[in-house]
Amino acid sequence: MEISSRRMQREIRRATARAAGARMVQPIHALPVYQLVDEERVALIHDRSMQILEQAGIAFYDAESLQILRANGARVEGEIAYFDRDLVAEFLKLAPRQFVLQARNPANNVVIGGDYMTFLPVYGPPFVRDRARGRREATLADLQNFIKLTMMTPYLHHQGGVIVEPMDLPFHTRHMDIVYAHIKYGDRGFMGASTEAYTAADSLAMSRIVFGERMDGPDPCIFCTINVSSPRRLDEKMLGAIKEFARARQAVMVTPFILSGAMGPAAIAGTVAQLNAEALAGIVFTQMVNPGTPCIYGSFQAVTDLQSGAPVFGAPESQLSLYLSAQMARHYGLPFRSAGMYASSKIPDAQAAYESMMAMLPGVMAKVNLVLHAAGWLENGLVAGYEKFVLDCEILGMLHAYLKGVDWSEEGWAMESILHEVPPGGHHLGTAHTMRNFRTAFYRAELFDYRAAEAWEMAGALDSEARAAQKVQKLLYEYEAPPLDPAIDEELQAFMARRKRELG
Numbered sequence: 001m002e003i004s005s006r007r008m009q010r011e012i013r014r015a016t017a018r019a020a021g022a023r024m025v026q027p028i029h030a031l032p033v034y035q036l037v038d039e040e041r042v043a044l045i046h047d048r049s050m051q052i053l054e055q056a057g058i059a060f061y062d063a064e065s066l067q068i069l070r071a072n073g074a075r076v077e078g079e080i081a082y083f084d085r086d087l088v089a090e091f092l093k094l095a096p097r098q099f100v101l102q103a104r105n106p107a108n109n110v111v112i113g114g115d116y117m118t119f120l121p122v123y124g125p126p127f128v129r130d131r132a133r134g135r136r137e138a139t140l141a142d143l144q145n146f147i148k149l150t151m152m153t154p155y156l157h158h159q160g161g162v163i164v165e166p167m168d169l170p171f172h173t174r175h176m177d178i179v180y181a182h183i184k185y186g187d188r189g190f191m192g193a194s195t196e197a198y199t200a201a202d203s204l205a206m207s208r209i210v211f212g213e214r215m216d217g218p219d220p221c222i223f224c225t226i227n228v229s230s231p232r233r234l235d236e237k238m239l240g241a242i243k244e245f246a247r248a249r250q251a252v253m254v255t256p257f258i259l260s261g262a263m264g265p266a267a268i269a270g271t272v273a274q275l276n277a278e279a280l281a282g283i284v285f286t287q288m289v290n291p292g293t294p295c296i297y298g299s300f301q302a303v304t305d306l307q308s309g310a311p312v313f314g315a316p317e318s319q320l321s322l323y324l325s326a327q328m329a330r331h332y333g334l335p336f337r338s339a340g341m342y343a344s345s346k347i348p349d350a351q352a353a354y355e356s357m358m359a360m361l362p363g364v365m366a367k368v369n370l371v372l373h374a375a376g377w378l379e380n381g382l383v384a385g386y387e388k389f390v391l392d393c394e395i396l397g398m399l400h401a402y403l404k405g406v407d408w409s410e411e412g413w414a415m416e417s418i419l420h421e422v423p424p425g426g427h428h429l430g431t432a433h434t435m436r437n438f439r440t441a442f443y444r445a446e447l448f449d450y451r452a453a454e455a456w457e458m459a460g461a462l463d464s465e466a467r468a469a470q471k472v473q474k475l476l477y478e479y480e481a482p483p484l485d486p487a488i489d490e491e492l493q494a495f496m497a498r499r500k501r502e503l504g
Contacts, residue, residue, distance in 0.1 A: 105187035113335035138164035161191030194224035197240025223251030254282030255298025299325035313342035314355030326366035339363020340373030387468035
């Protein structure tokens, strides 16, 4: 009888967890958007960016790409392409203002652009950290765990891509294992590999096995991130990935990676002008490859500690750059990617919390459409933290509530309680309005402790990291894989086996 009861409780917990994952709702930004500068300053940034594109140009280290640029009106001298402002305006008009990014489960499709915000996990760390085992190299098992954790929260809307680098797999073939893990363990959207042309092609081939004819529709099924090698250059690997994704009409996110003081000037205005020029060059080139390809204007900017040379995340100057970049993306009518729970801290401590919120809140105020690195980032992006991941998701839950703004309906006024139920000096704890809304009226952070100090101490005096460690284990225990057609699974594995033999 006791075993049966425990089994029943376990099934209830799993059913609840599945329901929580299924309730993934993409937030609509219902708040006023913060504008740092007026239209005159926006026009000034645009003009300085055009000066860079017209007079300094962008290096394209790929012969075919240079031919495409030349054929579409860019001036090419050696490996440098120059863009006049009319040419830029002409091709920017071809990029969609907003699009749907499809998921394996159509219920998990998301809208990119407009008033929508999409949160994705951290991307790219070669190391992981947890409370029990400390800092270590990431493995395929860690990648699978983070995909499972993503599926178990309603506050991440897309699975991202290389949540961690599985260092136990060969570099030249691991991109397929990463894509397969996303397909096998999740049914939200996932990113394709874009380290070079062949990894992009493999990602697209695997996606076609999963999505079939949906890949040929007007809305993309996957997207890739393209990092401009600042200052002012795109190499043959990034250009190869752009061409593969654009020709398949899958979304391309062009994101200059600039550390002010190193890859950009030690000045915010100059950094934003350079970043803007680099992003526009990549987007214009994408439209030249295939007009109408969905594009995302990306901004990834941090500052350099000019005393030590180390990157600094969560710096105030970075947030000023974010506001300006967001205004430029809106000026061009393009979906915008930036922000994230950035932290230089090595562990999920007070420094990590302060840095993460310093970086994330301006992204909310600036209405970033796609937030990569929304959960798990530690140590300047070198580490994905398990406890940090679930703590960040707690903050994302708060942001979901915040983005809704104020409820102005009759229920939001609660006038029957104020006028008729609660006398002077009374309370609202037992009113009909409170009883209708007590479960949903306010966001309740599960990982934050609201009890009296005595009750907290009697329960073990756990800090937030300890509670987060327990939450990680609970979520991984309750996770269940979404269904995957066995025929699709078999075809994916056959494709991977063949490609791995071909790649040696």
